[in-house]
Amino acid sequence: MNVQEAKFILRAYRTGGSDASDAAFCEALELVRRDPELGRWFAREQGLDKAVVAKLGEVAVPAGLREAILTGARVSARQRAWWRQPVWLAMAASVALVFAAMTWLLRPGGAVSIDRLAEFAAADLRSPLHGAGAPPKHELAAKLADPALRLAVGLPFGFDRLSAMGCRTLKLGGHDVLETCFHRGSVDFHLYVMVRESSQSAGIGPEFSEKKGLSTMAWTDARYVYVVASTAGVDQLKSLL
Amino acid sequence: MVNHEAFTQLVDAHYTSLYRFAYSLARSEADACDLTQQTFYVWATKGQALRDLTKVKSWLFTTLYREFLRGRRRGERMAPLDTMAPEEIEPATLEPEIVSAMDSRLVVEALHEVDEVYRVPLTLFYLEELSYQEIAAALEVPIGTVMSRLSRGKAHLRTILAARSEPAAKDGGVVAFPAIKKEARP
Numbered sequence: 406m407n408v409q410e411a412k413f414i415l416r417a418y419r420t421g422g423s424d425a426s427d428a429a430f431c432e433a434l435e436l437v438r439r440d441p442e443l444g445r446w447f448a449r450e451q452g453l454d455k456a457v458v459a460k461l462g463e464v465a466v467p468a469g470l471r472e473a474i475l476t477g478a479r480v481s482a483r484q485r486a487w488w489r490q491p492v493w494l495a496m497a498a499s500v501a502l503v504f505a506a507m508t509w510l511l512r513p514g515g516a517v518s519i520d521r522l523a524e525f526a527a528a529d530l531r532s533p534l535h536g537a538g539a540p541p542k543h544e545l546a547a548k549l550a551d552p553a554l555r556l557a558v559g560l561p562f563g564f565d566r567l568s569a570m571g572c573r574t575l576k577l578g579g580h581d582v583l584e585t586c587f588h589r590g591s592v593d594f595h596l597y598v599m600v601r602e603s604s605q606s607a608g609i610g611p612e613f614s615e616k617k618g619l620s621t622m623a624w625t626d627a628r629y630v631y632v633v634a635s636t637a638g639v640d641q642l643k644s645l646l
Numbered sequence: 647m648v649n650h651e652a653f654t655q656l657v658d659a660h661y662t663s664l665y666r667f668a669y670s671l672a673r674s675e676a677d678a679c680d681l682t683q684q685t686f687y688v689w690a691t692k693g694q695a696l697r698d699l700t701k702v703k704s705w706l707f708t709t710l711y712r713e714f715l716r717g718r719r720r721g722e723r724m725a726p727l728d729t730m731a732p733e734e735i736e737p738a739t740l741e742p743e744i745v746s747a748m749d750s751r752l753v754v755e756a757l758h759e760v761d762e763v764y765r766v767p768l769t770l771f772y773l774e775e776l777s778y779q780e781i782a783a784a785l786e787v788p789i790g791t792v793m794s795r796l797s798r799g800k801a802h803l804r805t806i807l808a809a810r811s812e813p814a815a816k817d818g819g820v821v822a823f824p825a826i827k828k829e830a831r832p
Contacts, residue, residue: 416797417771417778424777452742453804454772460745460753461772466665470679474657474686 408443411436415447420455519609519623519630525577526597526632527619529584545570549587549596556596556633557646559626564600572598592641597632601625611646613639622646657686660706663775667707670769671714673758681717685710703775708784711766740804744811756806764799767792771799 406414411433418424418433437447548554548561560567564583568574572583575597582599601607610624615638622642623632633642664685668678688709696705745753760768770781782792 413793413797416800417793419771419774419777421774423774427777449739449742453740453745456742456745457753457757457803458772458774460748460750461666461757461769463750464666464669464754466662467675467679470665470682471657471661473679474661474683475654 406432406436408436408440411443412446412450415450418451420451420458518605519612519625519632520614522577522582522597522599522630522632523612523614523621523623523634525575525582526584526595526621526634527614527616529575529597530595530619530634545572545585546587549585549594550589552589555646556631557624559628560598564598564629567598589645592635592637594637594642594645595634597634599630601628601630605630611643613642615639653686653690656689656702660703661686663773664706664710667769667773668710668714670754670757670765671711671762681710681713684713688713704780704784707770707776707780711784740808740811745807748807748811752810753807756803756810759806760799760802764795764802767795768799768803771796 414430414433415437418430424430437444545562545567554561562570564581567583567585568581570585572585575582575584577599580599580602582597584595584597586593586595588594605625607625607627611622612624614621614623618636619634620636620639620642621632621634622639622645623630625631633645635641661682665678665682668681668685669675672678672681685706689706693702693705693709696702757765757769757772767781767785770776770784771778776784778792778796779789782789785792787795
């Protein structure tokens with residue numbers, strides 16, 4: 406890199422030092438340290454930039470702009486009828502699809518298989534209304550987030566306690582299904598639990614399914630049927646067991 | 647549904663810089679206010695779909711610039727690139743103290759005189775909110791083009807500032823020496 410190239414690059418170097426760790430400037434800055442003439446040029450360049458930055462920072466913002474933005478004075482004049490906005494149209498279409506899927510899934514009668522609970526979980530997660538409820542209590546969220554908790558050995562809380570700790574209660578085939586969300590690391594998981602019926606075998610699974618970017622893992626134990634769903638893939642689900 | 651508290655925090659964090667950028671683009675207080683408000687309106691209706699919250703600032707600046715371009719009258723185009731003569735690229739030497747002593751209104755007016763094609767990245771650079779990579783992304787131009795426009799924009803601005811600083815150096819209406827001199831070439 407010659408002096409002219411260094412100058413060209415350094416003209417894009419901000420005065421606040423926020424670019425100091427950018428590799429693109431390292432060689433040019435090294436040249437500044439070794440070349441006193443270039444060093445003087447750079448000091449003057451930064452001085453001029455600082456002066457302009459300071460002047461630009463003195464541009465007064467008109468009184469009332471913040472309030473105008475916050476109150477949405479102009480927004481209200483521009484808004485279309487809410488039901489004509491694309492987001493609402495899309496949501497209406499989604500609700501119709503989910504309603505159709507749920508109607509089929511919620512058909513009454515018989516034990517709920519782990520496949521059916523997995524399909525139900527996937528449909529619920531794709532619903533625009535998913536996540537509208539209150540978050541689970543901290544104790545439950547913290548317990549589920551703990552990597553030491555292996556779901557294969559069961560949950561540390563009973564069905565009634567889970568319900569009291571903020572899980573959503575859904576209905577599937579006349580049965581209660583509890584749902585809660587939790588995080589491990591940066592991954593989101595959704596747990597669905599329902600009481601296992603006597604006609605259904607214990608110890609089934611885990612069975613995995615992957616569809617449209619959503620993975621599910623379903624299994625039964627002595628008391629419950631479980632489904633965990635995530636967009637992070639089957640391997641992440643396996644790590645919970 | 648807009649989370650009111652989060653929206654207020656977003657506005658408080660960015661509306662001042664966005665307004666200053668808008669003012670540099672529009673060169674009118676009223677139009678700058680409109681652009682700033684419109685940017686937050688777009689955020690309220692579309693921006694919340696943005697998953698990576700570290701990109702909110704870039705998103706806002708990019709959106710404001712796009713809104714500015716969208717609102718520009720048809721046929722009014724930016725000046726073509728690389729129309730400056732090579733000697734114009736070499737910036738005039740101007741002492742920082744001279745700029746510091748100038749009224750901020752004069753400096754902003756000088757910035758307004760810079761061709762828009764250079765003024766836009768230059769203003770983003772002097773606002774110090776975005777890196778050169780983020781400026782390139784916001785303007786949808788290559789990084790090298792941003793570097794080039796910054797060099798030329800600075801040269802342009804300094805020439806204008808130097809000319810504006812001359813009256814201040816006047817004594818009895820006569821300017822004995824220009825307040826700037828061309829940078830010595832190696």
